[in-house]
Amino acid sequence: LDFGIAKPIDDDSAREEVTTARYFTLRYAAPEQVLGEPVGTASDVYALAVVLFELLTGRHPYLPEGADARSLVSQALTRQPLSLRRALQAAKRSWPLGEARLRDLDALLEKALLRGDGAVGHASMAAFAEDLQAVLEDRPLSLRRTPMIERTWRWLRRHRLAAASMTLGVLGLLVGSAVALWQAQLARVERDSALHEAERAERIAGFLTGMFTAPRPIENQGAPLAASELLDRARERLQDELADDPLLRVQLTATLAETYRALGLYETAEQLLIEALAVPLPDSDAPQRSGLLLQLGRVLSFQARWPEADAQLWEAADLAR
Incomplete structure (x- = not known):
């Protein structure tokens, strides 16, 4: 890797520095370095990208196997570098x-290696190193916009334990x-049921009390x-007071019927x-x-x-199944 060959560049200076001596390894030299054009940090990034590409794939991103390194400049300026996926x-x-x-x-690697019109490499070796570290840590790169869903998915992969805990x-x-809502709903149902039963008990008590209250005490003259x-x-x-509660009306009617039978x-x-x-x-x-039919049969x-009683009892048995 030809670090140190290019002259140091001050980041705060707008003036480009041009190397006068041309010492480099052709295989790893950036095209602008070979052509004697102004060089800078991007040239070092290019060389590092070539080395990394060869370490991963065993071949050069521009030169086919056995090709003359002198054709590198024309290859780099006119073609896209070989993709890492295809090389692997x-x-x-x-x-x-x-x-x-x-x-x-x-x-x-494509951004670091690409040359020709419109090619823009990393601004510094630190920027390249930061993106390389981002690859290793599965973080989004600075060189492209990453959708929010992909950022979230990467974060989950990097922090599996925290994600699992969350x-x-x-x-x-x-x-x-859900349990709290279910319990609250159950409590409401039980409360409503208790209130309904209390209301029914109160109505039954009022109904029974009214049975023993003479509507015309003078006519009754105190006789039992x-x-x-x-x-x-x-x-x-029954016909007047319980029309709004059919079940209670039926239950009290059955009780009265049993009393009449007795x-x-x-x-x-x-x-x-x-x-x-x-x-x-x-x-x-x-x-x-079914209970009413059984009572009617009796x-x-x-x-x-007997025939009518038998029919009612059979119907009660069928309904009870």
Whole structure:
């Protein structure tokens, strides 16, 4: 490598220095050096790039095998340098650092080696070294714009442990948030269910209390009400007070029907059960309907209406399956 042959250049000086003596190794000399043109740091970068290319591929980026080094200038000024990828493939050499870094190093060497119109090399050896270090560390190069997604992916590859920790942290946060939301939703459902049950219990208590309150105390003259009168009063109130809660209405109707049956008032019990079965209920309340059919079958059997009772009992069994 012909470092030290070119005269030192002051970075702060706008004046170009030209070497007067021409001492160089033709194979590694930049074309401008061979032609006696002004040389600078870019010439040293060129020489270093040639050495690096040969170390990686075993051949020169411009000269074919066995070619005369004197044809180097014309080759370098009129042609693109051989790509690192093609040279590695031709030499059947492997590249252990991944596709992204091969692409970056190829671009880095091409910039350092390219000559001719419009060619702009690295401004300094430090800039070339910085890009070379970036290739080794899988960082974006200064010589080309790197999309944000590629920058992110490179950062993740360089910091696998930190990325894994961050991923686990984010997953933990998401799982924790999901569990918290699920628990909050479950708590709301349980709260709403408890409030609904409390409201139903209050309505049942009010309904039962109303059964024992005489609407016309003077007419009753303090005499105790008969059981059938209490039941008749409750039956009338069912139609008015519980129209907005079909399930509760059906449950209380079934209770009244069972009480009528116990008093031997089978026809009234049957009528109540038929009314309860006519109330539309969701499919989820199929057990309630099955219980009503079973209860109706029992009432019919107490009236010795065996075929009808048998039909209701079979329907209840089918619904319960």
